[in-house]
Amino acid sequence: MxxxxxxxxxxxxxxxxxxxxxxxxxxxxxxxxxxxxxxxxxxxxxxxxxxxxxxxxxxxxxxxxxxxxxxxxxxxxDLQGMILHEPARSLADLKGRRILIASSSRQTFWPWLSRRYGLSAAQAAPYTFNLQPFLVSPDVAVQGYASSEMFDIRQAGVAARFFAFSDEGYxxxxxxxxxxxxxxxxxxxxxxxxxxxxxxxxxxxxxxxxxxxxxxxxxxxxxxxxxxxxxxxxxxxxxxxxxxxxxxxxxxxxxxxxxxxxxxxxxxxxxxxxxxxxxxxxxxxxxxxxxxxxxx
Incomplete structure (x- = not known):
């Protein structure tokens, strides 16, 4: 696997x-x-x-x-997407947020995502598969899966929404x-x-x-x-x-x-x-x- x-x-x-x-x-x-x-x-x-x-x-x-x-x-x-704090309503709400992505994501979804929503390279920060920065900072978004990271986020009592990339044509x-x-x-x-x-x-x-x-x-x-x-x-x-x-x-x-x-x-x-x-x-x-x- x-x-x-x-x-x-x-x-x-x-x-x-x-x-x-x-x-x-x-x-x-x-x-x-x-x-x-x-x-x-x-x-x-x-x-x-x-x-x-x-x-x-x-x-x-x-x-x-x-x-x-x-x-x-x-x-x-693909099951991948982006997780944002409430009251986010779409991936367009990524503007102005710090976005945690894995290094491999720079060769997959990030070029498309940044171009589609007008995001800057300065917004991207490393995701080390530790959700703590997201949990404590409402201005942080993180890549993830609805089937896994969203469970951990909800268990932590944080209100967040998952936006699947496939819904946007990925x-x-x-x-x-x-x-x-x-x-x-x-x-x-x-x-x-x-x-x-x-x-x-x-x-x-x-x-x-x-x-x-x-x-x-x-x-x-x-x-x-x-x-x-x-x-x-x-x-x-x-x-x-x-x-x-x-x-x-x-x-x-x-x-x-x-x-x-x-x-x-x-x-x-x-x-x-x-x-x-x-x-x-x-x-x-x-x-x-x-x-x-x-x-x-």
């Missing part, structure tokens, strides 16, 4: 706990990530077979001739499944089996009984308790993350060329990648299509 064990990766733990990977003939171990873990580096070094990735990261890798390929998308939109998929071209080309049956089992896990985690997955998450992360996990699940359900609210989605985890083109053009338009990158090399729709896990 690119991040720690928590509800936003719960579908993978559900698949492991329920034996979906085993039933697909796969021996799967899930390892925690975090801000100090370079998942792409581990993947390319052969220390893991698949990672949870990010479309921008994969496109950057393709531009640098890395053999990365996205084989499925857990969520039909195009990447969320919690993508990424592997190497060697594995995708050399063992397509195993990759399809992994995608199928993972999406079965996601369907059950969000629309069935998540207890098996939650038990494994709590073993992997002492920070997670039942209340935090339940909040994350409810938030993801409300956001229709598996389908993006799209009627007629043919299969969970599926992707489209049009959407990847939009992400590539978004990156070019915001100076994040040079024109001419072979963006089609960054994804392969065949695996999720073959997995055929239908929405609940």
């Amino acid at each position: 690119a991040w720690y064990a928590q509800a936003p990766v719960g579908g993978f733990y559900q698949a492991l706990a329920r034996g979906f990977y085993r039933d697909a003939g796969l021996d799967v171990t899930i390892s925690n990530g975090g801000p100090q873990v370079n998942a792409v580096q581990l993947l390319l070094a052969g220390q893991c077979d698949l990672i949870t990735g990010y479309d921008f990261q994969t496109l950057h890798g393709v531009a640098a001739s890395m053999p990365l390929v996205t084989v499925g998308a857990s969520f039909q939109h 195009p990447p998929y969320g919690t993508a499944i990424v592997t190497t071209r060697a594995l995708a080309g050399g063992d397509p049956a195993s990759v399809t089996g992994f995608v199928r089992a993972s999406m079965m896990g996601w369907r059950e985690y969000l629309h069935g009984d998540p207890a098996p997955g939650n038990a494994l998450i709590r073993q992997a992360s002492a920070r997670e308790d039942e209340a935090r996990l339940a909040y994350g699940i409810a938030t993801m359900r409300a956001a229709s993350v598996l389908t993006g609210g799209q009627g007629g989605l043919r299969a969970l985890g599926s992707m489209t060329e049009a959407r990847w083109r939009a992400t590539y053009e978004f990156m070019v338009g915001n100076g994040l990648i040079a024109p001419g990158v072979d963006w089609r090399a960054a994804f392969d729709t065949r695996f999720a299509d073959a997995a055929q896990v239908v929405p609940a």
